[in-house]
Amino acid sequence: MNLARLDLNLVVALRALLEERNVTRAGERVGLSQPAMSAALARLRRHFDDDLLARVGSHYELTALGQVLLHRTSAAYEVMERLFASQAHFDPAGERREFKLVASDYAVAVFGTELARVVHDEAPGIRLRFTQTPSTVVEDTATLLSTTDGLLMPHGVISDFPATDLYEDRWVFLVADDHPSVGDQLTRSDLGQLPWVTYQRTYDAPAVRQLGMLGIEPRVEVSVDSFQLLPLLVEGTRRITLMQARLARLLAPLAAVRVVEPPYEAVPLREALWWHPVHTHDAAHIWLRETAARVGRSLADTPTAAS
Numbered sequence: 001m002n003l004a005r006l007d008l009n010l011v012v013a014l015r016a017l018l019e020e021r022n023v024t025r026a027g028e029r030v031g032l033s034q035p036a037m038s039a040a041l042a043r044l045r046r047h048f049d050d051d052l053l054a055r056v057g058s059h060y061e062l063t064a065l066g067q068v069l070l071h072r073t074s075a076a077y078e079v080m081e082r083l084f085a086s087q088a089h090f091d092p093a094g095e096r097r098e099f100k101l102v103a104s105d106y107a108v109a110v111f112g113t114e115l116a117r118v119v120h121d122e123a124p125g126i127r128l129r130f131t132q133t134p135s136t137v138v139e140d141t142a143t144l145l146s147t148t149d150g151l152l153m154p155h156g157v158i159s160d161f162p163a164t165d166l167y168e169d170r171w172v173f174l175v176a177d178d179h180p181s182v183g184d185q186l187t188r189s190d191l192g193q194l195p196w197v198t199y200q201r202t203y204d205a206p207a208v209r210q211l212g213m214l215g216i217e218p219r220v221e222v223s224v225d226s227f228q229l230l231p232l233l234v235e236g237t238r239r240i241t242l243m244q245a246r247l248a249r250l251l252a253p254l255a256a257v258r259v260v261e262p263p264y265e266a267v268p269l270r271e272a273l274w275w276h277p278v279h280t281h282d283a284a285h286i287w288l289r290e291t292a293a294r295v296g297r298s299l300a301d302t303p304t305a306a307s
Contacts, residue, residue: 010047011080013040015073021053021060078147079278090283092123092291099288100129102137102144103152106227107271110246111152111166115295122291132225145276149288155270156206162280163272164289166296169244171207171266174234177256181238186260188216190240195221197233197241206267207242214264231255244269246302271296 016026017037027037045052052069053060062070103112108130119126133153137144141158145151151158152166175182182190191211198208200223211218222233228251230241235255248259273292279285 007043008080010040010044011073011076013037014044014052014069015077017041017044017053018062018066018070018073021062023053075143075147090287092126092287094125095123095284096125097284098127098129099149099284100131101150101152101273102133102148103130104133104227106244106247107152109228109250110169110244111271111295111299114299115292118291118295142276145274146278149275149279149285150292151274152271153274154206155272156267158274161274162277163274164293164296166271166273166292167299169246169269169271171242171262171269172245172248173260173262174231174241174243174248174257175260176235176237176239177258178236179238182240182260184260186240186263188214188263191216191218191263193219195219195237195239197222197224197230197239199223199227199230199243200225207269210264210267231257246299 012030013026013032016029017023017040020026020029023037023041024034026032027034030037032040041053048065048069050065051063052066054063101112112128112130116128119128131148133151134144137151137153138158141151141161145161155163155165173186175186182194196218198218198220221239224230224233227243227247230243231248231251232255233239234241234257240260242262245259252259273289273296275285275289
């Protein structure tokens with residue numbers, strides 16, 4: 001494909017057409033008249049040799065190829081936006097822009113809140129947008145990183161992309177304050193017999209894989225897509241859960257639970273900021289990474305105990 005022969009403005013038109021599924025609305029969205037947008041649709045149909053939008057009754061629906069292009073066009077548009085937003089110099093005190101970071105609710109609670117505070121104080125025109133980590137992060141890491149400014153994730157899940165270390169955490173277990181069979185300590189037998197609450201993502205940290213290496217198969221009773229809900233699902237039950245000590249300390253006042261140390265030497269968690277190589281030399285992104293690393297270093301002085 002010779003990009004020099006293509007009109008890249010068609011990417012803007014294609015995205016609007018596929019998302020709006022209406023020529024008039026798509027034109028209004030990008031500032032084109034209805035005839036101009038119709039002409040763009042005709043050019044796109046010739047290029048792809050496909051209708052893209054097919055009339056069904058009184059409305060249009062996407063063809064099979066249109067469905068495929070819907071996601072790809074959105075990703076391409078974001079890459080183009082970030083490409084042309086690149087700067088040789090960046091003044092955080094005077095700039096106005098948004099950084100998009102992909103993160104779990106754990107990373108936002110423990111790290112993102114402090115990063116947001118620092119950005120608020122030092123760069124009032126900068127916006128941060130945190131979005132939940134998708135389940136496809138391992139299978140399609142390159143695409144995810146190409147459409148965002150960074151991914152907050154521990155080491156041991158993805159690799160082969162640049163990253164800067166932020167802080168360390170450790171794993172602890174939570175049990176109900178009034179748990180009928182767990183005292184000050186858990187045993188490995190307890191881990192195999194008691195019901196569990198787990199974080200349901202498939203890319204769970206190496207600490208979860210470590211359990212399998214120890215021959216421990218958690219008996220999962222409840223799974224949830226939020227680390228911060230784990231204490232509430234343990235409170236008043238016989239369930240146990242494995243979670244990060246820093247988050248356990250933050251959530252301790254919200255539920256009648258207590259922290260119990262693992263009955264084995266749990267692998268530590270090393271949180272990092274990962275990014276696509278296309279951002280490496282961008283001045284704005286360098287500032288973001290340096291600020292994130294500074295915030296991460298400040299967390300090193302914060303205890304991880306939940307007491």
